[in-house]
Amino acid sequence: MSRPYVSSIAGVGREGRTIQDERLIKKVLAGNQQATRMLIERYKNHVFKVALSVLRDENHAEDVAQETFIKMLDALPSYKGPGFKTWLGRIAFRKAIDEQRKQKRRLENPLDNGFERTFLEDDRVEDRLLYREKIQRVRQGMEQLPENYKDVVRAYYIEEKSYREMAKEFQLAEKTIEMKLYRARKWMKNHWKEEDFS
Missing domain, CATH: 1.10.1740.10 (RNA polymerase sigma factor, region 2, helix turn helix motif)
Incomplete structure (x- = not known):
C-alpha cells in the first residue's frame, strides 16, 4: 500500500x-x-x-x-x-x-478446486477463453440492469446470499427483497436473450 x-x-x-x-x-x-x-x-x-x-x-x-x-x-x-x-x-x-x-x-469443496485445476492442467485454451467471454457477457448484462435491481441480483446470484442475509445487509424486509428479485427476473426475461449467456 x-x-x-x-x-x-x-x-x-x-x-x-x-x-x-x-x-x-x-x-x-x-x-x-x-x-x-x-x-x-x-x-x-x-x-x-x-x-x-x-x-x-x-x-x-x-x-x-x-x-x-x-x-x-x-x-x-x-x-x-x-x-x-x-x-x-x-x-x-x-x-x-x-x-x-x-x-x-x-x-x-474439492470439486470446485478440481474444476479450476482441469482448466489449468489440460491447457484447454479455447475452453478457457470461451468461459471468460461468457463471464464477461454476464457481467455486462448485470451492468445493464436498472440500479434498483443490481445489488439484489449480485447478492443473490453471484454472492449466493439468502433473503435473510440480504434483508439485513440492505436494511429491507424479506418480502421487499423477494419482490425486487421477482421484478429483476421479469426485467431480465424481457431484455436479455438466452443465447447471450449460453
Missing part, C-alpha cells in the same frame, strides 16, 4: 472531515471523477486495514478494498449520512467476510 493520504485532512477535526466528505459525495454523485478519486484516496488505507483485520492477507485485502470501492459507488445514492467512514467500513467488513467464506468454501 502507498503512504496514508494526509495532505487534505491533516489537522481537520471529525466535524470538518464530515463536511468535506459530504461535499465530495455530492460531487461524486454529480459525476465528478476527480472527487471520486479524492474520496477513494482519502479512505483507501482505512478500507485496506478493515479488510486486512479480517483476512490477514495483504493480497486478498487489496482485492477486497477494490471491491469495496466498486460497491461504494453503486450504493452511494442510498447513503443518508452522517458517518461516511463508518458506513464505508461496514461495506469493507462485509466484503471481507464474504471473501473469507468463499475461501473456506473453496477449501471444503
Whole structure:
C-alpha cells in the first residue's frame, strides 16, 4: 500500500472531515471523477486495514478494498449520512467476510478446486477463453440492469446470499427483497436473450 493520504485532512477535526466528505459525495454523485478519486484516496488505507483485520492477507485485502470501492459507488445514492467512514467500513467488513467464506468454501469443496485445476492442467485454451467471454457477457448484462435491481441480483446470484442475509445487509424486509428479485427476473426475461449467456 502507498503512504496514508494526509495532505487534505491533516489537522481537520471529525466535524470538518464530515463536511468535506459530504461535499465530495455530492460531487461524486454529480459525476465528478476527480472527487471520486479524492474520496477513494482519502479512505483507501482505512478500507485496506478493515479488510486486512479480517483476512490477514495483504493480497486478498487489496482485492477486497477494490471491491469495496466498486460497491461504494453503486450504493452511494442510498447513503443518508452522517458517518461516511463508518458506513464505508461496514461495506469493507462485509466484503471481507464474504471473501473469507468463499475461501473456506473453496477449501471444503474439492470439486470446485478440481474444476479450476482441469482448466489449468489440460491447457484447454479455447475452453478457457470461451468461459471468460461468457463471464464477461454476464457481467455486462448485470451492468445493464436498472440500479434498483443490481445489488439484489449480485447478492443473490453471484454472492449466493439468502433473503435473510440480504434483508439485513440492505436494511429491507424479506418480502421487499423477494419482490425486487421477482421484478429483476421479469426485467431480465424481457431484455436479455438466452443465447447471450449460453
